Amino acid sequence: MNKVVKDVNEALNGIQDNMTLMLGGFGLCGIPENSIAKLVDLGVKNLTCISNNAGVDDFGLGLLLQKKQIKKMISSYVGENDEFERQMLSGELEVDLIPQGSLAERCRAGGAGIPAFFTPAGYGTEVAEGKEVREYNGKPHILESALTADFAIVKAWKGDTEGNLIYKATARNFNPMMAMAGKITVAEVEELVPAGALDPNEIHTPGIFVQRIFQGDKFKKRIEQRTIKPRA
Amino acid sequence: MALDKNGIAQRIAQELRNGWYVNLGIGIPTLVANYIPEGIDVEFQSENGILGMGAFPFDGDEDADLINAGKQTITARKGAVYFDSAMSFAMIRGQHVQLTVLGAMEVAQNGDIANWKIPGKMVKGMGGAMDLVASAENIIVAMMHTNRAGESKILKQCSLPLTGVGCVNKVVTELAVLDIKDGKFHLVERAPGVSVEEIVSKTEGELVIPDHVPEMKF
Numbered sequence: 001m002n003k004v005v006k007d008v009n010e011a012l013n014g015i016q017d018n019m020t021l022m023l024g025g026f027g028l029c030g031i032p033e034n035s036i037a038k039l040v041d042l043g044v045k046n047l048t049c050i051s052n053n054a055g056v057d058d059f060g061l062g063l064l065l066q067k068k069q070i071k072k073m074i075s076s077y078v079g080e081n082d083e084f085e086r087q088m089l090s091g092e093l094e095v096d097l098i099p100q101g102s103l104a105e106r107c108r109a110g111g112a113g114i115p116a117f118f119t120p121a122g123y124g125t126e127v128a129e130g131k132e133v134r135e136y137n138g139k140p141h142i143l144e145s146a147l148t149a150d151f152a153i154v155k156a157w158k159g160d161t162e163g164n165l166i167y168k169a170t171a172r173n174f175n176p177m178m179a180m181a182g183k184i185t186v187a188e189v190e191e192l193v194p195a196g197a198l199d200p201n202e203i204h205t206p207g208i209f210v211q212r213i214f215q216g217d218k219f220k221k222r223i224e225q226r227t228i229k230p231r232a
Numbered sequence: 233m234a235l236d237k238n239g240i241a242q243r244i245a246q247e248l249r250n251g252w253y254v255n256l257g258i259g260i261p262t263l264v265a266n267y268i269p270e271g272i273d274v275e276f277q278s279e280n281g282i283l284g285m286g287a288f289p290f291d292g293d294e295d296a297d298l299i300n301a302g303k304q305t306i307t308a309r310k311g312a313v314y315f316d317s318a319m320s321f322a323m324i325r326g327q328h329v330q331l332t333v334l335g336a337m338e339v340a341q342n343g344d345i346a347n348w349k350i351p352g353k354m355v356k357g358m359g360g361a362m363d364l365v366a367s368a369e370n371i372i373v374a375m376m377h378t379n380r381a382g383e384s385k386i387l388k389q390c391s392l393p394l395t396g397v398g399c400v401n402k403v404v405t406e407l408a409v410l411d412i413k414d415g416k417f418h419l420v421e422r423a424p425g426v427s428v429e430e431i432v433s434k435t436e437g438e439l440v441i442p443d444h445v446p447e448m449k450f
Contacts, residue, residue, distance in 0.1 A: 026280045026317070027303040029296065052317070079356035080303075088355060097355070100279060101321025101363030108318040119325065120366040124344075124397035127362060157297075169314050170281045171297040176316040204316075221296035227304040228291045 003163035003213045004192065008038045011186045011212045015151055017044050018071075022107065022152040022178040023051040023061065027080075027224045030171030031060050032155040032188040034216035039064060050074040050147055052103060052174050054084045059222050065093070074147070076100035080224065099127060102144050104177055109146035111180020111209065116145045152182025155216075156205070159189035160198050163207030172204065179209045187213045233425045234406040235448075240374050242267040243421075243448050244333055244404050247372060248274050255279060255324065255364060257334030258302040260374040264333055275309075277329055279320050279360040284312025301360065321360070325367045332368040334361060336375045336400075338390045341437035343400045343412045345373060346392035358395060365396030377405040377434045384436035386410065386417060407431050409448065416440050421448045 005011045012035060015021070021039075025031030036055075039047075040063050047070050054073055055062035064070050065083050072094035078084050087093035098106070099121040109117055118141035122128050132143040154175040157168035165187055167175055179185050187205075192215040235243065241263035248254065248268060255277045256262050265276055265285075276285040278300040285300060286307035294305040308314075323329055338346040345365055348358040365371055378384055386403065403410040408431045409421040418440045422431060424447045432439060 026301075027299065029280070029299050029303070075357060077357035077359035085355070089352070095355075097357045099358055099362035099366075100317065100360035101325055104317035104321055119363075121325070121363040122358075123366060125362060125394045126349075127358075167314075167316075169295065169297040169308070170278075170299055172314055172316050173281050174317050177318050223294060223296045223299075223305060224303040225299070225305065226294055227288045227306075228294055229288045231290050231292075 001207070002161050003207060003210055004161050005212045005214050007214055008034050008188070008216070011035065011188070011214045012038050012042065014184070015039070015042065015044055018046045019044070019150040020048040020050065022149040022182055023049060024154040024173065024175035024178050025051060025053070025060065026170065026173035027053050028055065028060050028222050030155050030167065030173050030175055031055070032153045033060070033219060035153045035186060035188050036060060036063060039069070040067060043067070043069070045069050046071040048072040048074065050107070050149060052076050052100065054078045054081050056081055056224065057083050068092070072096065074098060076103050104174060106144055106147040107174065107177035107181045110148040111177060114146060116143055118142065119144055148181050148183065150183055152178040152185040154179045154185065154187050156187055156189045158191045158193060158198060159187055159213050160193050160195050160207070161213070162195045163187060163210030163213050164198055164203045165189070165205035165210065166198060166202060167204050176205050179205045184211045185209055186211070188216045189213060190216065190219055233423065235423045236406070238263055239423070240404050240406060242450060243409065244372055244374055245269060247331070247402070248272050252330040253277055253283065253328065254331045254333070255329050257361070259335045261333040261335060262302060277320070277323060279324065279364070281315050281317060281320050282308060282312060284309040286312070321363050324360070324363055327367055327369060329368065331370045331372065332364045333372045333374055334364065336373045336385070338385050338387055338392050339373050339375070339400055339403055340387050340390045341412065341417050342415050343398040344390045345395050345400050346390040347395050349393045351393065361395050365399045368399070371400050372402045372404060373400050374404055377407045384434050386435045386437050388437050407434065419445055421446055423448055
């Protein structure tokens, strides 16, 4: 089944104000940067964005924050972004902070048809407030519910026309679970190849989870913390 | 003399055991990888999706797609593996990781830890810390004994929002190694040249002091 759309415009067709979006990536690693740039152009507002981080001030989801397009963020870690912190502390931006493993599992559950699950993470903390607690194996666990989105926007290294995806190194992160949890999943890839060009043994996300795929025009792939050692 | 951050990391590295998978948090914990004792084979897990994390890359070899949980560019060792965030936390939640080392703003004598939020001032988020501390059986906290105002961070009870309850086993600071048992801190070692009196004066929580407190050995 051919999932190819011609460009980012077609890929994001149907995204409207007030929608819930999932966006893959960890920090600036593995983020769908062409789609984010397009969301800024489209000017859609009051978005709820589910993403592990919120980018930095001038890249990634930080670009949407600057334009005040985001009403609510659902994330695990939002440091390294002054505008985010300002909007959050002033109350302009709603923020739901979730333990990283629970966030990943909630997305996975959403895509896997599991409405909720018990996890020990967050027991005895603010995260547990209002949530059902049950003891398993002598240890308290809290009930966490699945997450889904109107659109999930993920970034992969290679993809084929069937929507099968392969990620590179740690740019995989949240992308596979989010791909599963979108009503419409858009995959932005560095390299789009014909069906059959990828080894079926090595595919990370089966194309059944992907509705639209396109090759991104350009990837800046900005590095957040460039740490190196000098050559001897 | 009190240890510096590298000294704290070096002392924690002495806790590593052969064959362990280890998750190192951001800050001082990251430095532990620089002091793996000879003959000890460990693999480092970073929760963004790598087992077999190696050193920082050489200038020019950095890859935007290869980072650790602190978003620093890294390299992968031979035999390394990449995976997604759900699988990463399956390793953590499923107790397949033998040691977790992380930083803290406060630790309490019952093993509670706070490290993600100062209400009204700073909210960075918990990242993977809540999942790590809720599931790990062996948690070492790397931290300074006091804050910038000189107040103890080793407390009877945490004042900041908690990251996890009753989970910390050991604390290593610039002054001391403390074990947490039976709702109390136990002084295990002191930094070279640091007196028991200094440690006592900078520890607010209840501290059990044996007759003899050995100095750390490096």
